[in-house]
Amino acid sequence: xxxxxxxxxxxxxxxxxxxxxxxxxxxxxxxxxxxxxxxxxxxxxxxxxxxxxxxxxxxxxxxxxxxxxxxxxxxxxxxxxxxxxxxxxxxxxxxxxxxxxxxxxxxxxxxxxxxxxxxxxxxxxxxxxxxxxxxxxxxxxxxxxxxxxxxxxxxxxxxxxxxxxxxxxxxxxxxxxxxxxxxxxxxxxxxxxxxxxxxxxxxxxxxxxxxxxxxxxxxxxxxxxxxxxxxxxxxxxxxxxxxxxxxxxxxxxxxxxxxxxxxxxxxxxxxxxxxx
Numbered sequence: 001x002x003x004x005x006x007x008x009x010x011x012x013x014x015x016x017x018x019x020x021x022x023x024x025x026x027x028x029x030x031x032x033x034x035x036x037x038x039x040x041x042x043x044x045x046x047x048x049x050x051x052x053x054x055x056x057x058x059x060x061x062x063x064x065x066x067x068x069x070x071x072x073x074x075x076x077x078x079x080x081x082x083x084x085x086x087x088x089x090x091x092x093x094x095x096x097x098x099x100x101x102x103x104x105x106x107x108x109x110x111x112x113x114x115x116x117x118x119x120x121x122x123x124x125x126x127x128x129x130x131x132x133x134x135x136x137x138x139x140x141x142x143x144x145x146x147x148x149x150x151x152x153x154x155x156x157x158x159x160x161x162x163x164x165x166x167x168x169x170x171x172x173x174x175x176x177x178x179x180x181x182x183x184x185x186x187x188x189x190x191x192x193x194x195x196x197x198x199x200x201x202x203x204x205x206x207x208x209x210x211x212x213x214x215x216x217x218x219x220x221x222x223x224x225x226x227x228x229x230x231x232x233x234x235x236x237x238x239x240x241x242x243x244x245x246x247x248x249x250x251x252x253x254x255x256x257x258x259x260x261x262x263x264x265x266x267x268x269x270x271x272x273x274x275x276x
């Protein structure tokens with residue numbers, strides 16, 4: 001924690017993420033306008049005292065829609081990471097710990113990785129109908145092979161450490177070895193990877209919504225808002241720029257926080273710093 005506190009970029013990213021999370025979570029209780037309320041007389045207005053971020057082509061308040069859309073975008077990022085962590089992490093753990101299952105599991109992950117992220121997500125969306133649940137599943141499925149490879153590598157590194165071999169030699173069961181030795185010592189890379197993966201998943205979910213394959217209008221969601229404002233870029237660029245900046249800020253903050261966590265938790269980086 002002391003090393004993380006000295007990492008200014010990481011602290012800035014954490015502050016931005018915390019602010020967006022708190023504001024989005026509290027959006028229904030803040031004195032904001034209804035994100036779905038339309039007003040033709042107020043359409044395409046710029047930032048003002050009445051509408052701090054302006055209004056869109058239907059006269060809806062952009063600040064309200066940004067905060068309510070943040071609930072969906074951040075929720076998709078976190079839930080899809082949970083899917084990838086549980087499914088992909090479980091497969092990676094099995095592949096790394098039991099060598100006889102390694103080849104079969106990882107060749108299956110290689111097949112999934114051979115598909116570009118957006119094409120695999122579109123394939124899942126075509127099987128299911130577009131919607132919030134579909135986006136979460138599609139983005140989560142895309143995270144599974146990445147988690148499997150990362151967790152497998154972390155498990156292999158810890159599995160051959162002297163303390164793990166000592167635990168097995170003393171008669172510890174496989175379950176106890178995994179739960180008490182391997183998982184705790186693999187926590188740091190998993191945490192860092194998850195932080196970075198949240199950013200990737202938020203961006204992929206926004207792309208799906210932009211293409212009309214994710215959350216459907218009139219729901220407030222950042223990708224939809226960017227897509228709906230593209231026809232007004234010349235007359236009212238803020239309609240697309242504001243949600244685009246929200247995506248940019250959150251993705252950048254996640255990456256900054258992930259880099260800071262990596263620098264704070266990586267033992268090799270600490271040792272190289274001491275040597276320098």
